[in-house]
Amino acid sequence: MDARNRSGPPSSSFQVCRPSLFSRQPPRVLIVDASPPWWSETGTTLCEALDNFLTLACSLDGPCRLPLLSLYALSRQHECLLPFVQVRGNLARLRSCVEELRSIPGEGCVRAPRGELLKQAVLDSLQQFKQYTRHTTTPNQANNNGSVEVTVVTSQPGRGVVRQLEAGLKDTDLVSLRRLLVVHVSTTDCCGQDTPSPETAEETEASLMLGTEIDLQHVENSVIAMEMVLKAWLHDQGGKKEQLHLLLPPGLQGEITTPMCVKCDMQERLLSPALLPLTPDLGVKTESTKDFLVSGKGLANQSPPPQRLRVIKTLHVEGVCESVLYGLPLIIRPTTCWQMDWDEMERNHHLFHALCHTLRARDWFLLVRSEPIGSSSIGSGVCCHYLLQPSASLSLLLKPVANRELLLPCQLPVSNQDPPPDALTTIQVQTVDKSPVLL
Incomplete structure (x- = not known):
């Protein structure tokens, strides 16, 4: 669209769809219950997930999603392994903290009361946060991050941990505690055995006396599940106002003559690949064929070698979620390269036709993975994955699929x-019997 026909500056329309630039992201405190015997079962999983998450958080470009982090470990006593530090630019220190957490022994006997250690760790983190904000050199940071969120990760029964925290913190000042989350890592096949009883329902109501929010979340003992708990910190937390107004046209029936406004919030499903320091040959963009093909030195005056996509799995159509796809699609069709032999071209055409027919008949998609040019093995970096969708015409639709690193909890x-x-x-009156509008 011509810039002269725009109603505002070039960035105004984009600004409407942007989140609040993550200006109110709270500092985070992670309290890890590393007491035996549970730590021997969950320690390796949690440390791997934490290392993966911190590597990702430190690598993200754009607005800061995780400004400050502090980490405590509970074993024979509560210990602050990491005082509040800025996450961006501190990957070496954060990884050193993870290694220190990994070194805590998973066997032995702990006689100290768990409830008292939990209480002391929470209170110590709040006191540390007050001292940090009192001596911070950035006034805006202190104003935007006036409260802290605490996450407790434990393998003890979640309801019991919540009750211990409620009993230990009920007479304390929690004005700087924005939210307290207890994450119960299940060491069994069933995560739902800690369901609330009528007695605990009454205790949950009593927890409102704390003046803060205490949540309980059950997760399985897997790296991916723990990563998703930590990645929830990357969501925009500045929800002081609705982020989107969905305007419905006035109804043709009744007395409704003005547009209806449905107020909504927006939530990211993926991290943009542009925020990660990926190498150019990963095919992050699909805006054109030029972006998809790999460029290299010495290829300026010759055609680049064919890109290699290896099929790794078949997927049922109903099992694919559109929210994990991004970018613009590419059309894949059988080649018409004039340098090929006619018999070879015809055979290739038949094979392509058979592939499309088989996928459509079985309601299948193909999950493919990019491979380095000139190599039959996958490199050590992040690989691009794509979805091949059969079409009614003799073609396939190629869509980029988000890697695990890009997925956010939803x-x-x-x-x-x-x-x-x-x-x-009301909605039916607004939307039924509308004539199509040409845009």
């Missing part, structure tokens, strides 16, 4: 109930 509730009749009627 746990949205599924509603099995119909909406209230009055709200349903």
Whole structure:
């Protein structure tokens, strides 16, 4: 669109869809219950997930999503392994802290009461945060990060840990505690055995007396599950105001003559690949064929070698979520290269046709992985993955798929109930019997 026809400056339309630039991201405190015998089962998993997450958080470009981090470990006593430090630019120190956490023995006997150690770690972290903000040299940072979020990771029964924290903190000043999350890492196949009883329901109501929010989350003992708990810190936390107004046209029935506004919030599903320091040959962009093909020295005056995509898995259509796809798609069709022999070209055409027919008949997609040119093995870096979707025409649609490093947690509730009749009627009046509009 011509810049002269725009209603505002070039960045105004983009600004509407941007998050709040992560200006109110809270500092984080991670308290790890490393007491035996559970630590021998969960320690390796948690440390690997923490190392992966911190490597990612330190590598992200753009606005700071995790400004400050402190880490405590509970074993025979509570110990601050990492005072509050800025995450960006401190990867070496953060990894050293993870190695120190990894070295805590997983066997032995701990006689100190768990509840008292938890209480002391939380209070110590709040006191440390007050001292940090009192001596900070950046006034804006102190204003934006006026409260801290504490996450407790434990393999003890989650409800019991919540009750211990409620009992230990009920008479303390928690004005600087924004949220307290207890993450129960299950060491069994079932994560739901810690369900609340009628008695604990009453105790949950009593927890409101603390003046802060205490949440309980169950996760399995796996690296991916723990990474998703930590990646929740990367979401935009500045939800002081709705982020999107969805305007519905006025209804053609009844007395509604003005547009209806549905207020919404936006949440990232993926981290943009542009925020990661990926090498150019990973094919992050798919805006054009030039972006997809790998360029290199000595290839300026000759055609680049074919890009290699290796099929690694078949996927059922209903098992693919569109939210993990990004970028612009590319059309894949059988080659018409004039240098090929006619018989070879015809055979290749038939094979391509058979592939498309088989995928459509079985409702399959293909998951493919890029490979370095001139090598039959995958390099040590991050590999690009793509989805091949069959079309009714003789073609395949190539869409980039987000790697595990890019995925952010997304746990949205599924509603099995119909909406209230009055709200349903209002929406139907606004949207039914509309003539198509040409844009």
